[in-house]
Amino acid sequence: MQVTDIRTTAYKDQKPGTSGLRKKVPVFQQTHYLENFVQSILDSLPDIQGATLVLGGDGRYYNLTAIQTILKMAAANGIGRVLVGRAGLLSTPAASCVIRKYQAYGGIVLSASHNPAGPTEDFGIKYNIGNGGPAPEKVTEAIYARSLSIDHYRILPADDLPLDELGKQQLGDMIVEVIDPVADYAELMESLFDFEAIRTLLGNGQFRMRFDAMHAITGPYAQEILVKRLGAPADSLMNAQPLEDFGGGHPDPNLTYAHELVEILFAQNAPDFGAASDGDGDRNMILGGNFFVTPSDSLAILAANATQVPGYRNGIVGIARSMPTSQAADRVAEALNIPCYETPTGWKFFGNLLDAGKVTLCGEESFGTGSDHVREKDGLWAVLFWLNLLAVRKQSVAEIAREHWQRFGRNYYSRHDYEGVPTEGANKLIDTLRAQFATLAGQTYGAYTVAFSDDFAYTDPIDHSVSTQQGIRIGFTDGSRIVFRLSGTGTEGATLRVYLERYEADTAKQGLDGQVALADLIKIADDIAGIRKHTGRNKPTVIT
Numbered sequence: 001m002q003v004t005d006i007r008t009t010a011y012k013d014q015k016p017g018t019s020g021l022r023k024k025v026p027v028f029q030q031t032h033y034l035e036n037f038v039q040s041i042l043d044s045l046p047d048i049q050g051a052t053l054v055l056g057g058d059g060r061y062y063n064l065t066a067i068q069t070i071l072k073m074a075a076a077n078g079i080g081r082v083l084v085g086r087a088g089l090l091s092t093p094a095a096s097c098v099i100r101k102y103q104a105y106g107g108i109v110l111s112a113s114h115n116p117a118g119p120t121e122d123f124g125i126k127y128n129i130g131n132g133g134p135a136p137e138k139v140t141e142a143i144y145a146r147s148l149s150i151d152h153y154r155i156l157p158a159d160d161l162p163l164d165e166l167g168k169q170q171l172g173d174m175i176v177e178v179i180d181p182v183a184d185y186a187e188l189m190e191s192l193f194d195f196e197a198i199r200t201l202l203g204n205g206q207f208r209m210r211f212d213a214m215h216a217i218t219g220p221y222a223q224e225i226l227v228k229r230l231g232a233p234a235d236s237l238m239n240a241q242p243l244e245d246f247g248g249g250h251p252d253p254n255l256t257y258a259h260e261l262v263e264i265l266f267a268q269n270a271p272d273f274g275a276a277s278d279g280d281g282d283r284n285m286i287l288g289g290n291f292f293v294t295p296s297d298s299l300a301i302l303a304a305n306a307t308q309v310p311g312y313r314n315g316i317v318g319i320a321r322s323m324p325t326s327q328a329a330d331r332v333a334e335a336l337n338i339p340c341y342e343t344p345t346g347w348k349f350f351g352n353l354l355d356a357g358k359v360t361l362c363g364e365e366s367f368g369t370g371s372d373h374v375r376e377k378d379g380l381w382a383v384l385f386w387l388n389l390l391a392v393r394k395q396s397v398a399e400i401a402r403e404h405w406q407r408f409g410r411n412y413y414s415r416h417d418y419e420g421v422p423t424e425g426a427n428k429l430i431d432t433l434r435a436q437f438a439t440l441a442g443q444t445y446g447a448y449t450v451a452f453s454d455d456f457a458y459t460d461p462i463d464h465s466v467s468t469q470q471g472i473r474i475g476f477t478d479g480s481r482i483v484f485r486l487s488g489t490g491t492e493g494a495t496l497r498v499y500l501e502r503y504e505a506d507t508a509k510q511g512l513d514g515q516v517a518l519a520d521l522i523k524i525a526d527d528i529a530g531i532r533k534h535t536g537r538n539k540p541t542v543i544t
């Protein structure tokens with residue numbers, strides 16, 4: 001079959017954000033837009049002739065169209081073999097698992113994560129390297145640089161391949177192997193957790209759980225693992241049928257967007273355990289009956305209890321958290337006498353630490369938790385970890401969390417998001433903060449005195465690469481913090497994120513509602529940054 005060389009013109013807006021290139025579907029549907037970016041990826045990778053790539057996505061609208069195009073381009077560019085999930089499906093952690101297990105060169109993952117899906121909603125594409133993790137900045141920068149000068153791409157003029165049956169097919173000189181998207185991942189989970197103990201818990205006739213797949217990718221994974229292998233009743237799963245438009249929902253597992261699950265878990269006679277995952281299966285939210293575990297607390301609790309779970313029985317070597325994530329995990333690391341690393345937002349920053357064996361567990365406030373078992377955050381992994389803990393400790397979610405606070409203190413924590421605000425106002429807000437760096441330290445706001453303010457910068461301890469301007473920190477003398485960042489994953493205007501944290505050691509004062517405990521800091525954030533003025537909003541879109 002003859003490879004076709006197609007002339008194209010570069011687009012100037014293909015700069016990957018926090019996690020790959022995310023745009024509205026109509027943007028991807030522009031002439032050659034997807035092809036330009038795919039060719040830019042392939043052109044940026046050295047020695048790919050004959051290599052094996054993994055390909056799959058979260059099943060959202062445009063997933064299959066993009067998969068067919070990418071297969072034909074991979075064949076035209078000399079890729080030797082592509083492992084593609086059946087029907088083009090692979091959750092993000094499963095893609096990472098498959099890349100690692102089959103020692104693939106890398107993978108292309110199609111997802112806009114938790115962003116809504118459909119003909120006028122979001123689509124995304126990212127490249128993962130051979131360790132199974134998101135490409136580091138030097139790779140994404142090379143891809144972007146290539147996208148600015150690209151003038152042709154290569155594609156094989158072939159019919160679309162059938163992707164619904166497992167097995168091998170030939171596309172030009174390339175082999176396309178359709179794989180079961182769930183099997184390898186399920187096997188990995190079974191190697192990490194005590195499935196027998198969880199099976200006993202789920203089958204004891206008393207324990208009740210709900211898992212909300214939000215009509216996104218984790219439905220089939222939850223069906224296989226929770227229902228088939230662990231014996232959870234079928235009605236433990238909600239919205240388990242993946243849909244191209246995620247049922248019109250916003251599959252972001254937080255208190256606002258997973259409200260159907262939240263209402264069930266906060267009702268009278270609530271189930272014992274509730275969890276949700278996002279569009280591509282890498283995020284998680286953990287709930288107990290009438291109890292919400294913040295992602296920051298979840299990381300700290302998993303770390304403190306890791307040895308109770310088979311996969312981590314020998315202990316953890318270190319923890320990493322993104323800068324805006326609360327410092328709850330730091331306290332656990334200190335008690336365990338292991339290091340805790342603070343990285344910029346973006347799972348890609350954990351890759352080097354995991355590869356170097358410096359950390360075992362990682363987590364982010366943005367509902368991401370994971371470990372060295374793959375190189376992505378992993379929603380169902382976190383759910384299984386919690387179920388394993390509940391099975392072993394024979395306590396409720398709330399009891400485990402409260403005991404944790406008694407031992408380590410409680411880091412009250414909340415994030416306020418202002419979504420889709422005008423970019424100009426958001427940038428002005430950040431500039432206003434930067435302009436105050438020289439004068440903020442020493443200023444007093446009620447009971448709080450500013451100790452420092454800065455732009456977070458990170459030097460990777462392994463490859464020494466430097467990332468600057470990763471969020472504005474305002475630290476107070478009592479250890480409280482306010483952090484301001486503009487999201488790198490949105491596709492409409494700007495999203496301002498305000499992260500608030502206060503530590504409470506006194507066990508008598510640990511039972512407050514988070515928003516109440518943080519009320520003073522919430523006001524101070526507005527006083528210092530002029531949030532209302534610059535965003536034109538008088539309240540956040542999402543509070544987590």
Ligand code: G16
Nearest residue numbers: 018019113345346347366487488489
């Ligand atoms: C991505 C990244 C995460 C990051 C999150 C939020 O998650 O992988 O590391 O914390 O975005 O980023 P931002 O605050 O820039 O919007 P996902 O689940 O969207 O791939």
